[in-house]
Amino acid sequence: MQLGDIDIELIQKNIKNxxxxxxxxxxxxxxxxxxHLTEETIRLYAISKLSxxxxxxxxxxxxxxxxxxxxxxxxxxxxxxRKYLLNVVEAxxxxxxxxxxxxxxxxxxxxxxxxxxxxxxxxxxxxRLKKIIPSIIKTWEPVLGVSVASFGVKLxxxxxxxxxxxxxxxxxxxxxxxxxxQCLEYIIVHEMVHLLERHHNQRFLALMNKHLPxxxxxxxxxxxxxxxxxxxxx
Ligand SMILES: [Zn+2]
Numbered sequence: 620m621q622l623g624d625i626d627i628e629l630i631q632k633n634i635k636n637x638x639x640x641x642x643x644x645x646x647x648x649x650x651x652x653x654x655h656l657t658e659e660t661i662r663l664y665a666i667s668k669l670s671x672x673x674x675x676x677x678x679x680x681x682x683x684x685x686x687x688x689x690x691x692x693x694x695x696x697x698x699x700x701r702k703y704l705l706n707v708v709e710a711x712x713x714x715x716x717x718x719x720x721x722x723x724x725x726x727x728x729x730x731x732x733x734x735x736x737x738x739x740x741x742x743x744x745x746x747r748l749k750k751i752i753p754s755i756i757k758t759w760e761p762v763l764g765v766s767v768a769s770f771g772v773k774l775x776x777x778x779x780x781x782x783x784x785x786x787x788x789x790x791x792x793x794x795x796x797x798x799x800x801q802c803l804e805y806i807i808v809h810e811m812v813h814l815l816e817r818h819h820n821q822r823f824l825a826l827m828n829k830h831l832p833x834x835x836x837x838x839x840x841x842x843x844x845x846x847x848x849x850x851x852x853x
Pocket of ligand 1 (some may be wrong): 790813
């Protein structure tokens with residue numbers, strides 16, 4: 620369906636209500652509508668939502684731009700929910716990263732590419748996470764009565780974490796290094812609760828409510844921060 624310069628993907632299926640979504644990373648518009656609605660009705664509905672659609676598209680495209688980092692001086696980067704300015708120091712010495720006050724100092728050789736700087740930063744984030752995660756897991760193992768055999772950290776596009784129940788292994792998204800610690804803890808607890816309940820059902824919800832009553836706040840915080848918007852699941 621075409622609405623001015625906006626291309627809308629229309630899906631009609633056996634549902635009760637119309638669902639309108641604007642999706643990252645490019646702001647594609649999708650409408651899922653009940654089978655009985657005519658295309659004209661759906662078109663009128665879309666027109667009534669036009670300003671909302673445009674606003675959402677602007678937001679999403681703005682965020683996509685914001686997340687594109689160049690790893691240059693004065694650029695904003697996040698660590699554990701706090702904002703830091705990047706300070707790139709070119710030196711003919713092995714690369715290293717030092718945290719100083721509100722600055723992340725990254726020492727690199729001249730002519731280091733953006734990709735190399737990004738890799739260096741990502742490894743630094745990974746090391747920091749790997750230092751923090753074991754103590755969080757250890758704290759929660761006796762509380763939940765489960766044991767985590769191993770954990771891993773990797774970049775994931777649409778998931779904050781995953782749990783392999785059979786192997787008792789959890790994977791955590793490297794991006795969590797940039798989020799407040801309460802968000803990291805929330806995702807770890809969520810994945811550990813999967814060792815008790817595979818599905819996101821009532822029992823799962825009850826376990827979360829019992830052990831981490833403020834999990835919803837952490838979830839909202841996680842999804843309100845830059846870079847992380849979208850259809851995230853875990
Ligand atoms: Zn889950």
